Amino acid sequence: MTKKEWNNVFLGLLFISPWIVGFLVFLVYPIVSSAYMSLTEFSGFGDMTFIGTNNYQQMFNDSLFWTSLYNTLYYTILAVPVGAIIAIVLALAMNQKLVEIPIYRAALYLPSVLPVYAVSFIFIWLLNPRYGLVNLAMSAVGLPSINWFGDPAWAKLAIVMLAQLGAGQYALIFLAGLRGIPQTLYDAAEIDGASSLRKFWHITLPLLTPVILYDVIVGLGLGLQVFEQAYITTNGGPVDSTLFYVFYLYNNAFRYGQMGYAAAMSWFLFVISLLLALLVFWSSKRWVNYEVVA
């Protein structure tokens, strides 16, 4: 490399140096450190005692660990597709030329930027079995009242419902995807006499698959990390039905003083997240269409 090229490397590194420091201190070191910590008994204070793979063995024998994993997968598997479908339906509806679209867009997107804890407070009251608006609406159409956050059979669904308030954000991403589909494809299908349903099935949906992939990957990551809503609305209950993985991890680290065990849990989550993301990427070769670049 010439002197000028070396100079540019130096300058480039200089400008990104805050990121390099942050990357090493706030990411690389913690990842390595938690890997080591997962092999120790550590309360957060004092020394770490090396205990090999004991934490991992304990984890696989811990029924609460399995409950929390089950709850989290249950939540994710439900919340991600439901969210995607709601977002796609809203995006399709917003893709029409209606004068009042900006109003809908604002109303649908606004809840995504609100603090989750405040929305959780609201939901406690909104879903109150006796004084909540949701049960009022349900009894108006003859449905029985549900003790959403108090019934193990419904609590996870209530949190899935709460998560759907973020769907507006994804609807806008899908809308951008829809706008990128060339009109000529629809015109050609029109000439061939294709029905609306066929056009959706053979043009819109295949060309939206890259956005769906993005949505699934992001949703998966966020779904596996669900915590705050449950902390506020249910505190993990009733009968551990909303004790999500990160919640149990938090409890171990900051309530039970089992940092080593929590570190083992965090590494297991890391591996699971990576495997699931790789699985989705791998399967995406079969269902994601990159032929027409939107």
Place this chain on the structure above:
Amino acid sequence: MKNPASIQMPVGQTKTAAARSKRLFRSQMTSRVILIIGSLLFITPLFWMVSTALKEAEELGVFPPTLIPLHWRFDNFSQAIQTFPFLRYAWNTFVITVFSTIGAVVSNLFIAYGFSRIQWRGRDVIFGIVVATIFVPFPVTLIPLFIIFAKLHWINTFLPLIVPSFFGNAFYIFLLRQFLLQIPLEISEAARIDGANEMQILRYLILPLARPALAVVAIFAAIAAWNNFLGPLIYLQDESQYTLSIGLQMFRSEHDVQFNLLMAASTLVVLPVIVIFLAFQKAFIENITIGSIR
């Protein structure tokens, strides 16, 4: 000439045109219905929050619940401010928000500059690492970060919530880089030939042009800091240091707070977010669609 196409077209074709406009009308009406219902559902929690915030305590126990308060109690807001240590929480949250926003704007501008305006060997490989860091789930770093900050005696200070924002954030780097790449490199070259150094180019040429993108980063960083729950939950232990997020939650779990007062406090928390959202809607929407660019 109402419809020029119909003039040359045979009778059968005119019929299809009429059928098409009828179909367009029908699909527009369907979209409208979906969007109105969707918007109402998405706004319902906010409506319920404000409605509850204005009710008298006795009215909370009325069955069936009233949609609109019978007596509008605007003094619930002043009562909420007195019941919770609201102003102290709000001030703490404000301080953290201001400093972490400054950190995000300054650091990410420098970093994104290094990744876009200077050409150096290895740049794009390192940028790939920046993007990859998005996929690391936060729980993996949670415990070691806590230990690091504990060793620095930063627990129970705002520093763990502020300092990391001075070291870049992958999303904001991505967003700013995308924007800075659109500015022609020739501008920088011309300035270099005239003897300007990189700092001068950044300060006098790029900074003025990058304002809109920096505004987007500022808005997002500010809202993220204002809404943050997990960070304060872990790092702040003394009540006098609490932010609104954990302050309201802790206060609620320790005292028997009336729901109308909690909703009044929530309204006050949410209000600045809504104002910023409505004022900068365009910025929000642009940022959202940048996220979907593959």
